[in-house]
Amino acid sequence: MSTTTTVPNPTDLEGKLNLYRSQLALRLFEQRAYDLFLENLVKGTSHLSLGQEAIAAGFAAAMRPTDWTFATYRGHAHTLARGVPMTPVLAELLGRSNGLMAGKGGSMHLTSVEHGVMGSYAIIGAHLPIACGAAWSAQYRGTDQVAVCFFGDGSVNIGAFHEALNFAAIWKLPVVFVCENNLWMEYTRTSEVTAVANPAADRASAYGLESIIVDGNDADAVYEIAAAAIARAREGGGPSLIEATTYRHGGHSRADPGKYRPDAEVAEWLAKDPIPRYRARLLEKGATEEQLREIEELVAADVDLATEEAKAGGVPGEDLLMKDVWADGGSSWRN
Amino acid sequence: MAQLTFREAIARGIAQEMRRDESIVFLGEDIGAAGGVFKGTVGLLEEFGGVRVRDTPISEQAILGAAMGAAMTGLKPIAEIMFADFFAVCWDIVVNEIAKSRYMTNGQMTFPLVIRSGNGGGLRFGAQHSQSVENWAMMVPGLKVVVPSNALDVIGLMAAAIRDPDPVIFLEAKVLYSSKMDVPDGEIVDTLGSAKVLRQGSDATLVALGAMVPKAIAAADELAEMGIDCTVVDVRSLVPLDTTTLLREISATGRLFTVEENPRLCGWGGELASIVSEEIFYDLDGPIVRITTPHIPLPAADALEDMAIPSIERIVTTVSKSMNS
Numbered sequence: 001m002s003t004t005t006t007v008p009n010p011t012d013l014e015g016k017l018n019l020y021r022s023q024l025a026l027r028l029f030e031q032r033a034y035d036l037f038l039e040n041l042v043k044g045t046s047h048l049s050l051g052q053e054a055i056a057a058g059f060a061a062a063m064r065p066t067d068w069t070f071a072t073y074r075g076h077a078h079t080l081a082r083g084v085p086m087t088p089v090l091a092e093l094l095g096r097s098n099g100l101m102a103g104k105g106g107s108m109h110l111t112s113v114e115h116g117v118m119g120s121y122a123i124i125g126a127h128l129p130i131a132c133g134a135a136w137s138a139q140y141r142g143t144d145q146v147a148v149c150f151f152g153d154g155s156v157n158i159g160a161f162h163e164a165l166n167f168a169a170i171w172k173l174p175v176v177f178v179c180e181n182n183l184w185m186e187y188t189r190t191s192e193v194t195a196v197a198n199p200a201a202d203r204a205s206a207y208g209l210e211s212i213i214v215d216g217n218d219a220d221a222v223y224e225i226a227a228a229a230i231a232r233a234r235e236g237g238g239p240s241l242i243e244a245t246t247y248r249h250g251g252h253s254r255a256d257p258g259k260y261r262p263d264a265e266v267a268e269w270l271a272k273d274p275i276p277r278y279r280a281r282l283l284e285k286g287a288t289e290e291q292l293r294e295i296e297e298l299v300a301a302d303v304d305l306a307t308e309e310a311k312a313g314g315v316p317g318e319d320l321l322m323k324d325v326w327a328d329g330g331s332s333w334r335n
Numbered sequence: 336m337a338q339l340t341f342r343e344a345i346a347r348g349i350a351q352e353m354r355r356d357e358s359i360v361f362l363g364e365d366i367g368a369a370g371g372v373f374k375g376t377v378g379l380l381e382e383f384g385g386v387r388v389r390d391t392p393i394s395e396q397a398i399l400g401a402a403m404g405a406a407m408t409g410l411k412p413i414a415e416i417m418f419a420d421f422f423a424v425c426w427d428i429v430v431n432e433i434a435k436s437r438y439m440t441n442g443q444m445t446f447p448l449v450i451r452s453g454n455g456g457g458l459r460f461g462a463q464h465s466q467s468v469e470n471w472a473m474m475v476p477g478l479k480v481v482v483p484s485n486a487l488d489v490i491g492l493m494a495a496a497i498r499d500p501d502p503v504i505f506l507e508a509k510v511l512y513s514s515k516m517d518v519p520d521g522e523i524v525d526t527l528g529s530a531k532v533l534r535q536g537s538d539a540t541l542v543a544l545g546a547m548v549p550k551a552i553a554a555a556d557e558l559a560e561m562g563i564d565c566t567v568v569d570v571r572s573l574v575p576l577d578t579t580t581l582l583r584e585i586s587a588t589g590r591l592f593t594v595e596e597n598p599r600l601c602g603w604g605g606e607l608a609s610i611v612s613e614e615i616f617y618d619l620d621g622p623i624v625r626i627t628t629p630h631i632p633l634p635a636a637d638a639l640e641d642m643a644i645p646s647i648e649r650i651v652t653t654v655s656k657s658m659n660s
Contacts (some may be wrong), residue, residue, distance in 0.1 A: 017520060119436060141410075
């Protein structure tokens with residue numbers, strides 16, 4: 001089994017090396033997933049987080065194992081960042097029985113309850129109210145768990161976003177809403193279809209929340225803001241709404257080459273790629289080339305191993321087809 | 336034994352379960368301080384407090400999303416959608432999220448939750464506050480669908496729905512809220528997926544649901560005077576469906592009449608007719624006949640609404656004509 005990608009707090013060099021490893025693991029995993037699409041081993045659709053890794057990695061580093069992640073259909077990175085091993089995630093993409101959900105969910109619905117990954121949701125905005133419910137449960141049961149809910153800039157214009165923000169604010173729920181603003185709502189520039197310049201942050205005041213924008217391509221900055229918002233939620237201070245600016249290096253989904261984006265814009269953001277940027281910072285902070293190369297080799301080996309293990313997985317059997325509609329494990333609707 | 340209205344039975348059923356289990360919480364619009372717009376939740380806030388009985392904003396997606404998130408993390412929420420018509424604004428949470436997530440996650444999650452809602456017509460509320468939506472829910476894999484027809488069943492089926500580990504859509508016929516019956520004291524717990532034979536006859540079987548059940552019984556009384564002896568079965572639960580009882584009672588008389596409040600197309604009676612045709616076709620002595628609301632939105636005027644929804648008279652006429660033809 002390949003290693004996992006959870007990281008300790010990145011407050012010292014060792015922690016930062018771990019955060020580098022985590023981001024790199026997400027990057028190399030997504031690149032491998034893309035290669036496997038091209039080989040036609042991954043069927044259906046898939047939405048990659050290439051370029052957005054610092055957000056998933058930075059937040060995961062600030063979360064406790066008992067906290068909850070709610071992700072979207074662009075959820076591979078958020079799932080891996082919580083410590084879910086690569087093999088079952090990749091196997092799920094390949095539709096194999098050793099997949100995270102034995103092939104029943106697929107790329108858009110990655111879930112690992114044991115790691116606090118409470119689902120990846122493929123209907124825009126739907127999981128914001130669901131994250132409120134988990135946060136309500138933590139509040140009611142008096143645990144100090146926090147729900148962290150990630151979504152894209154396109155989600156801020158759907159009703160569920162506004163219902164959830166108001167609901168979380170009035171009930172003072174321990175939930176952190178994180179808008180990954182990658183500037184493009186599928187194939188359309190977000191600013192062309194959004195009434196305000198900062199799609200999430202400019203809406204915060206409507207719910208009595210602070211307007212927060214963070215550089216989503218800087219894992220340290222993300223970690224700091226995440227740690228503060230999560231701590232506030234944990235202490236009973238209520239929800240936060242964070243807008244993390246970033247850019248996806250590829251198209252919206254597998255089917256989209258992303259040609260609608262100006263070359264200059266793509267080039268500008270590739271120059272802000274969070275991973276080389278973080279690597280350079282580590283060298284400045286005293287990490288050695290050898291240390292970084294060792295991490296890079298280990299992560300690459302992990303991805304190779306996960307690929308082998310995923311490909312070796314079996315085809316899901318008919319027994320799975322009719323299983324687990326109901327809590328009794330079955331699917332019967334009549335006697 | 337006490338005489339109880341259908342609306343009082345709702346609060347009694349919920350209270351019975353909330354006393355037993357601290358993980359049961361209840362949320363919805365106007366359910367607390369106001370006691371529910373139909374007064375079905377009177378007394379719950381006073382007994383259980385505002386932490387367990389919580390008023391919400393008019394945000395149906397937030398209500399059901401919160402119920403789902405709470406259910407997946409250890410609570411047993413009951414959520415109210417005031418009018419079943421409002422399911423249309425939060426149907427994504429019901430259909431795409433609550434119903435599918437257990438299957439999609441290969442059984443990692445369980446959703447022990449109940450969504451109760453005022454359903455159906457008869458109160459002259461017009462097309463957006465009178466729909467019968469049980470068939471919307473019935474056709475979605477992953478939802479259980481319960482429709483009680485009297486106060487006793489409300490308590491017992493509510494308890495069964497709350498105790499069930501799966502999501503249950505609990506539809507209350509609004510027109511029955513003021514109906515009364517004697518209900519025994521003490522704990523009442525029923526079983527999901529069990530139809531009830533309310534009247535045993537030999538000539539025809541009337542299968543009815545919710546508000547159509549008392550009408551089917553009244554029609555059977557009139558038909559008896561005309562020499563047509565009817566069995567009446569209260570379906571009570573569309574999912575799971577008690578086909579054992581239904582097929583037995585339909586076989587016994589050889590004739591099936593469904594009485595459905597829903598508009599004609601894709602009503603539960605169509606599914607039942609299909610099952611009967613496939614499995615006991617040779618036990619039938621005549622055609623299956625469905626008595627439904629026509630395929631129209633419900634009108635508001637009392638005269639028009641009464642023409643639309645199956646009446647005792649229409650049941651009697653339809654059954655007697657068909658039996659005598």
